[in-house]
Amino acid sequence: NAGVTQTPKFQVLKTGQSMTLQCAQDMNHEYMSWYRQDPGMGLRLIHYSVGAGITDQGEVPNGYNVSRSTTEDFPLRLLSAAPSQTSVYFCASSYSRGGNEQFFGPGTRLTVL
Amino acid sequence: SQQGEEDPQALSIQEGENATMNCSYKTSINNLQWYRQNSGRGLVHLILIRSNEREKHSGRLRVTLDTSKKSSSLLITASRAADTASYFCATDVNAGGTSYGKLTFGQGTILTVHP
Numbered sequence: 001n002a003g004v005t006q007t008p009k010f011q012v013l014k015t016g017q018s019m020t021l022q023c024a025q026d027m028n029h030e031y032m033s034w035y036r037q038d039p040g041m042g043l044r045l046i047h048y049s050v051g052a053g054i055t056d057q058g059e060v061p062n063g064y065n066v067s068r069s070t071t072e073d074f075p076l077r078l079l080s081a082a083p084s085q086t087s088v089y090f091c092a093s094s095y096s097r098g099g100n101e102q103f104f105g106p107g108t109r110l111t112v113l
Numbered sequence: 114s115q116q117g118e119e120d121p122q123a124l125s126i127q128e129g130e131n132a133t134m135n136c137s138y139k140t141s142i143n144n145l146q147w148y149r150q151n152s153g154r155g156l157v158h159l160i161l162i163r164s165n166e167r168e169k170h171s172g173r174l175r176v177t178l179d180t181s182k183k184s185s186s187l188l189i190t191a192s193r194a195a196d197t198a199s200y201f202c203a204t205d206v207n208a209g210g211t212s213y214g215k216l217t218f219g220q221g222t223i224l225t226v227h228p
Contacts, residue, residue: 004155033215042117042201042218043156058215090155101146102216104155 001026004105006091012111013081021076021108023091031094032074033058033102034066036087043090049074081112117202117219125225132189134222136202137182143205145178145185146216150199159187159200194228 007022025032033048035058045058049068063085065077074093078085088109092102120135136145144163148156162169162178162185169176175188189196203216 035218040220042220043203043216045215045217048215059217092156101158101161102156103158104148106155 003027004091004093004103006089006105006108008108009106010109012113013078014113015082017081019078019081021078021089021091021110023074023076023105024072025074025091025093025103026072027093027095027103028071029093029103030071030096031100031102032068033092034064034074034076035090035092036060036085037090037107038087046076046089078110083112086110086112117204117217119200119202119219119222121222122220123223123225125227126192127227128192128194130192130226132192132196132224132226134187134200134202134224136185136187136219138185138202138204138217138219139183140204140206142180145176146203146205147174147176147185147187148201148203148218150201150221152198156201189224192224192226194226197224197226199223 004025030051034046035043037043044060046064047066049055052068052071055066088107090107091105094100094102118137146161147159150156160171160176162176173190178185199221201218201221203218
């Protein structure tokens with residue numbers, strides 16, 4: 001199993017550009033989520049999904065969209081990038097919505113100029 | 114807002130010593146989890162303790178949970194240089210008895226173990 005994979009590893013955007021961060025898992029996990037990690041802030045939940053076709057907002061959803069058309073994939077879209085979105089983004093998955101460990105991807109380091 | 118507060122923010126010890134990190138949280142939880150993050154990498158799950166458990170062990174790791182004080186501690190015994198990493202506690206908040214798996218992370222403790 002590859003586990004949780006994320007692409008790209010690094011990305012530089014200009015303010016106003018849009019892009020999609022990809023996340024995929026091959027463990028047949030129901031639950032997937034996106035976090036961002038900023039220096040000194042720990043991880044903050046952006047959006048999460050409890051199954052295909054079901055998504056909801058986390059703590060810091062503004063400026064991001066998600067969709068979950070398959071169990072395996074959970075892309076994160078930045079609609080109009082802003083410098084405040086410069087961060088490291090992690091995707092995670094777990095077997096079911098609660099009470100289980102989450103498996104994290106390697107992260108995408110995004111810089112918005 | 115951050116649910117968990119970790120203490121200390123940084124810890125520097127010698128190989129062979131024990132390392133203790135503490136986590137406090139604010140609201141009722143279903144479980145509390147500890148994760149490790151090596152520099153530039155993703156998080157790796159270490160241990161999960163449920164709200165009805167008081168202590169859990171996994172290898173050199175010992176986790177305690179005191180729900181009355183809303184606090185947890187992670188003890189790493191006989192530390193090694195390879196334990197150098199950031200350690201995060203994460204709480205799965207109890208929303209009316211239901212766990213939605215929405216983890217709230219603390220800011221982390223940076224552990225440095227000197228050979």
